Amino acid sequence: MATIKYYLREELVPAGVATSATQAEYDDHHLRRLRLARALIAVRGLSVSTTREVLRALDEHSTDLHLLFGLALGAVSTEEPDSPSDQPQEPTPADELISALGWEISEKAPTRATITDTLGTLRELGLPADWQTLVPYARLAEQTADLDLAQLEDADDPLERVERAVLLTILMEPVLLALRRMAQENESAKRHPRP
Amino acid sequence: MATIKYYLREELVPAGVATSATQAEYDDHHLRRLRLARALIAVRGLSVSTTREVLRALDEHSTDLHLLFGLALGAVSTEEPDSPSDQPQEPTPADELISALGWEISEKAPTRATITDTLGTLRELGLPADWQTLVPYARLAEQTADLDLAQLEDADDPLERVERAVLLTILMEPVLLALRRMAQENESAKRHPRP
Incomplete structure (x- = not known):
């Protein structure tokens, strides 16, 4: 249980439903989040804070499959795009x-x-x-x-x-x-x- | 010149032909070795000792293109194969x-x-x-x-x-x-x- 406590403390997995002062219940959603967080950190080598950001974006945009895949695939950022520069830029290769x-x-x-x-x-x-x-x-x-x-x-x-x-x-x-x-x-x- | 001295000291590049007490000449072969050593270390992230081993193997087997490519591609080891075990092994995936x-x-x-x-x-x-x-x-x-x-x-x-x-x-x-x-x-x- 050391592991799930760590993921809870780092807010990578939402809290379970408390069933007593020391116990809580977790469902499939919790387990899936835990598995995803672990894969991002342990396998992909993302930092805890980047992982938290990816998971938060997943929660906030769960109907936008295009954005979700983009985030998941590291191709999309949730930041606002820069305002276009006045200087036309030379296209890169x-x-x-x-x-x-x-x-x-x-x-x-x-x-x-x-x-x-x-x-x-x-x-x-x-x-x-x-x-x-x-x-x-x-x-x-x-x-x-x-x-x-x-x-x-x-x-x-x-x-x-x-x-x-x-x-x-x-x-x-x-x-x-x-x-x-x-x-x-x-x-x-x-x-x-x-x- | 700090760089080439480092590669010389680590025996990654052969010594040049001495033209005076403080000068030596290097030809295309030296430059190519230097470039290869630098790519293996700085780009590929190999250790200095692994790089030295790869370069030594390149020198010793320069007519065996199959082995050379295998070494270069990290697929082949110059070590002797283990003697086959008596236990037949289950094939892996x-x-x-x-x-x-x-x-x-x-x-x-x-x-x-x-x-x-x-x-x-x-x-x-x-x-x-x-x-x-x-x-x-x-x-x-x-x-x-x-x-x-x-x-x-x-x-x-x-x-x-x-x-x-x-x-x-x-x-x-x-x-x-x-x-x-x-x-x-x-x-x-x-x-x-x-x-």
Whole structure:
């Protein structure tokens, strides 16, 4: 019970219904929240305060599935957008990629910076890398996302869908990278037989 | 010059040709080694001793492209395999997946444990997850690996190929995860329009 007390104290899980001075009852909703909070902290490595913010947003926006998924997937922030600057900004490589793909992506998605920064690093290291290189990778990512979302379809409850979205997105990340490394090893073995 | 001195002292880069008591000349080979060592440490987050081991293995096995890629991709260890145990072992979910895919993967690849462990975690969390779930993901990983290896084809020098393999594998990882998250957001926006 040390664990649930901790999550209660940190306001990550709502209080149960008191049945006596020292006992309280918890239902499926509590258990699901506990499981989600634990996954975000222990598996995803989010801080307690970020986890609290994500869970609070889930409570406040439970009918807006688009926003819920965006939050769960770390793509959306609940902060107000900045007022548009008067200075027109040069589009970044990530902006150009997203526009070429025809994707609808939040302006504030942190993934945009990941893409622009990595392309810069690759070029600094002397590797040919521009946003066009990423287009075929992005098309494969679309097919991966289809597989991901298909796994959420059979959950009826919106909160359960969001929980699954978070868990699948986060927990599958090392698996997808492992599959790519193994596929590289297998493909390399086929192309370069042992001498 | 503080940096190259550090890499020299840690034996990550071979000594240059001394041209006077305080000066030495470095050629392309030195620069490439320096760049690779820096990428492994600063970008990939490997320890100095692991980096030294990878670079040493690269020197000793420079004609064995299969082994080189395996090392570079973290799939292969230079240690002797354990002598086979008398106890026949139950195949893990990763073993079953690899066998179903027909992939040729080192017995010692750390990626095997990643897959088996994550499937276990997903099941503990109440999500339906078995190795069969991963087959379509693995087929997409094969196509991703084809894109990766195609980018190495135009490098003539084996060391340069390995360097590119390491850099591409490692540096592209956050990009691939970012593309998946954005593709999920885009797909989710299409399926769940804002209320």
